[in-house]
Amino acid sequence: MFSIERPYIFWGILWIIPLCLLVWLKFRKMKKSLGGLLGSSYTATTIAHLNHAIFMRTFLRVLSWVCVLLAAAGISWGSRNVPVQKSGCAVCLLFDISYSMTAEDEKGGISRLDAVKQYSQALLDNMYGTSVSVVLAKGDGFVAIPLTEDFTAVRTLIDSLSPELMSSAGTSLGRGIDAALTSFPKLSAQSDFIWVFTDGDETDDKLLPAMNSCLEYGIPVTIIGFGSEDGVNITTGDGKTSVTTFLMANRMKNYVSDANEKSSVFKHGLNARKYIAEASFITAAETGSAQKLFEQINFSRETDSFSYEIQPIKRHKLFIFFALIFLALSFIFGELNLENIKHLFDKGNTLLVSLAVCTLFASCHSERKDVMDGVWAYYNHNLKSATSQFLTVSSRSENNTDAQYYALFGLATTYISLEQYDEALKKLEAIPSDASDSLLSASFYNMGIIYELQNDFESALVCFKKAVLKNPKNQNAKVNVEFCNRQLAIEVAPNRERELQGAAESKDENPLEKEIFNMIRENDKNIWKKMESDEHENDTLDY
Numbered sequence: 001m002f003s004i005e006r007p008y009i010f011w012g013i014l015w016i017i018p019l020c021l022l023v024w025l026k027f028r029k030m031k032k033s034l035g036g037l038l039g040s041s042y043t044a045t046t047i048a049h050l051n052h053a054i055f056m057r058t059f060l061r062v063l064s065w066v067c068v069l070l071a072a073a074g075i076s077w078g079s080r081n082v083p084v085q086k087s088g089c090a091v092c093l094l095f096d097i098s099y100s101m102t103a104e105d106e107k108g109g110i111s112r113l114d115a116v117k118q119y120s121q122a123l124l125d126n127m128y129g130t131s132v133s134v135v136l137a138k139g140d141g142f143v144a145i146p147l148t149e150d151f152t153a154v155r156t157l158i159d160s161l162s163p164e165l166m167s168s169a170g171t172s173l174g175r176g177i178d179a180a181l182t183s184f185p186k187l188s189a190q191s192d193f194i195w196v197f198t199d200g201d202e203t204d205d206k207l208l209p210a211m212n213s214c215l216e217y218g219i220p221v222t223i224i225g226f227g228s229e230d231g232v233n234i235t236t237g238d239g240k241t242s243v244t245t246f247l248m249a250n251r252m253k254n255y256v257s258d259a260n261e262k263s264s265v266f267k268h269g270l271n272a273r274k275y276i277a278e279a280s281f282i283t284a285a286e287t288g289s290a291q292k293l294f295e296q297i298n299f300s301r302e303t304d305s306f307s308y309e310i311q312p313i314k315r316h317k318l319f320i321f322f323a324l325i326f327l328a329l330s331f332i333f334g335e336l337n338l339e340n341i342k343h344l345f346d347k348g349n350t351l352l353v354s355l356a357v358c359t360l361f362a363s364c365h366s367e368r369k370d371v372m373d374g375v376w377a378y379y380n381h382n383l384k385s386a387t388s389q390f391l392t393v394s395s396r397s398e399n400n401t402d403a404q405y406y407a408l409f410g411l412a413t414t415y416i417s418l419e420q421y422d423e424a425l426k427k428l429e430a431i432p433s434d435a436s437d438s439l440l441s442a443s444f445y446n447m448g449i450i451y452e453l454q455n456d457f458e459s460a461l462v463c464f465k466k467a468v469l470k471n472p473k474n475q476n477a478k479v480n481v482e483f484c485n486r487q488l489a490i491e492v493a494p495n496r497e498r499e500l501q502g503a504a505e506s507k508d509e510n511p512l513e514k515e516i517f518n519m520i521r522e523n524d525k526n527i528w529k530k531m532e533s534d535e536h537e538n539d540t541l542d543y
Helices: 007-037 041-072 112-124 151-159 173-182 207-216 249-262 289-302 316-335 339-345 347-363 367-379 383-394 402-417 421-429 437-453 457-470 475-492 495-537
Strands: 002-004 075-086 089-096 131-137 141-148 191-198 221-225 232-235 242-245 266-269 274-276 279-283 305-314
Touching: 007 041, 041 316, 089 112, 089 173, 089 289, 112 151, 112 191, 112 289, 131 151, 131 173, 141 151, 141 173, 173 191, 173 207, 191 289, 207 221, 207 249, 207 279, 221 249, 221 289, 249 279, 279 289, 367 383, 367 402, 383 402, 402 421, 402 437, 421 437, 437 457, 437 475, 457 475
Parallel strands: 089 131, 089 191, 191 221, 221 279
Antiparallel strands: 002 075, 075 305, 131 141, 232 242, 266 274, 266 305
């Protein structure tokens, strides 16, 4: 049994790519700096050892990160029987509503399904304080009512039991039991029971495997038989075919015997009292059948018992152990072979290293750095800081650099966000014509946006056209050219024409909606046709 509780955790593996790329870029910069400081064969040896150390450290830390993700994902394999203390009980009432249950062979000439209604309603009168769920079984299983202690809805559903509640053909008690299993919460603190009300006449032979699954999870299954073993003729769901249906008592008893022989799951009560989670079969007509059912739930009410449940073995501790091992090894291998470069920090080279570090930090305060800081502040909605950074660069008028041009553009963008459109236009117009085409295209585009916001579509159109001329790939500018043309056309057109156009557009909406609904109806027809064809291809009789 292999399972992954949280598979979405594996998206964390994608972090490995940018982190490895960052390490590679830093290492490349480090090698370049070392190559400039030392020009002897000693440097080549040092770099070789550094290559080995960085690779091993990165590789082992990647493995450690993968192990952490595996632990967080909740991977488990294997299973074990775990004793779980139980208090109280929950019962799933599984009703067979196939057409065979309409056979009128019960006492008083009533149908099996009517007898089930009377029997189960009488059981509910003595089950207050017990959680109950309801599952309907026909050709499939369906949880009609989840676990509840409010029996009002349960009684209402029982009164309306009919084969017409489900359209699937045949009888699949096994699928019904599978659905009953899902009605119980995982690791429930209550003792769970499944009571199956049926004549045992199934069409797919899935009952025994389903019973085995229940007993493996420590959930007893009791089959309550209805009907006569003499046989009664009924009409199947197609309204034409006649079949003979029986109470399959012997068959159910054999299933119960086989399931109990295979089961090795026990429930141990206090004082070493042993209670076996087993399957059983009783007929509703036999004396004391209801009392046998009540004995099950009364025992759970009166005593706290221990149930052995099958649980997967989680392996997170194993992966955490390996993650710690790989992390420790990364520090060990990261320090290996680094002794040969320790003299980089002796008296003779301390000055060189210090100068290199100072040069690195000095270069960080360049105009480009200030522009990037301004962009970062802008995208973090820190407009005050962004304005300060862009102003610092743009105010340096001693030489016109690309950084200053981009600072003007960034400052204008910030002003647009602050709705200071006039100031933004001034900054955009201050960008000289010798700037790059891409920057000029973006500048004209932003100017067009400002004019659009001011409803000056003529000026906006001129700016968008200039943006396209500077950069023919500027799709946003092309879209806005068309938008401005349409707006200008609307302004020039007479009011009456605009009203007619608006009326035409409103009329066009109805045919569109109609077309959409037609597509939905057509899709529904195709689905129903497929369902009908599947039913025709299915040779299982609906009884």
